[in-house]
Amino acid sequence: MIIEEGKINSAALILDNIDYEKDPAFVFLMLAHATEMKHHRFVRKILHTEDTVFKRKMNALDEYKNLLVSLSEALRDTAMHPVENLAVTKYFLDSLFLLISDKGSLKYDYQHDYLYSSNMICNGLKISKATLSRYVNLGLEVVDTNKHNRYPAHVIFYWKESLWSSRIQAIFQAFKIRNRTRLDIIKELEEEKRTYEKSHGNKSFYEVYAQVKNPDELEDPEKYYDWKDIMDELEELTNEDQSE
Incomplete structure (x- = not known):
């Protein structure tokens, strides 16, 4: 069961003492701590991964300031349901965090009673286990643990409404794309290449288009160029690996 948070807002004390003119990374760490203080019954700790690289210079100042305002308002709020x-x-x-860093992710260490089982999430969202798995692939948060309860309670709030689920999917993809390694990209390109090959009787790009002199005269030239781009990028990445 979720224990309701009290009305005393300890986060406001931290917010009142933050120097917002300081380095964005410092400001972020203070806001993360304020979140821990306000929601200590739900969250033990908020940490960024070891590979995190904060930006040396902030260009999107307006977006940065708007996020600070939105975050401050949420942390000061005492009327909204705590979850x-x-x-x-x-x-x-x-x-x-996404805005002020070039690489890395946030890790949330949740209290045990804030984590739900898949059955509870499915009942809350009125979905099947298969749909839940699809949502996880799209960005629904799941904790890396071998215990039965793996889903933070707030995922029900996110995925009940299309607006919030769209926001979560967008930020999930943004983190996924920017944190991709070279091996991740090669793997994705290999999968795309295999898809093209399967649709052409397991023939390679060079077998399918061996006799082509002018790709623009093909019935579907876009397919040719898309497939060629995949092959060129794969070759470039493979050559980079071999030269290192």
Whole structure:
């Protein structure tokens, strides 16, 4: 069961003492701590991964300031349901981290009673286990643990409404794309290449288009160029690996 948060807002004390003119990374860490303080019954700790690289210079100042305002408002709020408030706060905190860093992710260490089982999430969202798995692939948060309860309570808030689920999917993809390694990209390109080959009787690009002199005269020239781009990028990445 989720224990309701009290009305005393300890986060406001931290917010009142933050120097917002300081380095964005410092400001972020203070806001993350404020989130921990306000939602200590739900969250033990918020940490960024070891591979995190913060930006040396902030260019999107307007977006940065807007996120600070939104995050501050969420942390000061005492009227919203605490689970919903953590959901909103977390979204803005994740968005801020994405904006001020070039690489890395945030890790949330949740209290045990804040984590739900798949059955509870499915019942809350009125979906099947298959749909839940699809949502996870799209960005629904799941904790890396071998215990039965793996889903933070706030995922129900996110995925009940199309607006919030769209926001979560967008930020999930943004983190996924920017944190991709070279091996991740090669793997994705290999999968795309295999898809093209299967649709052409398991023939390679060079076998399919061996006799082509002018690709623009093909019935579907876009397919040719898309497939060729995949092959060229794969070759380039493979050559880079061999030269290192």
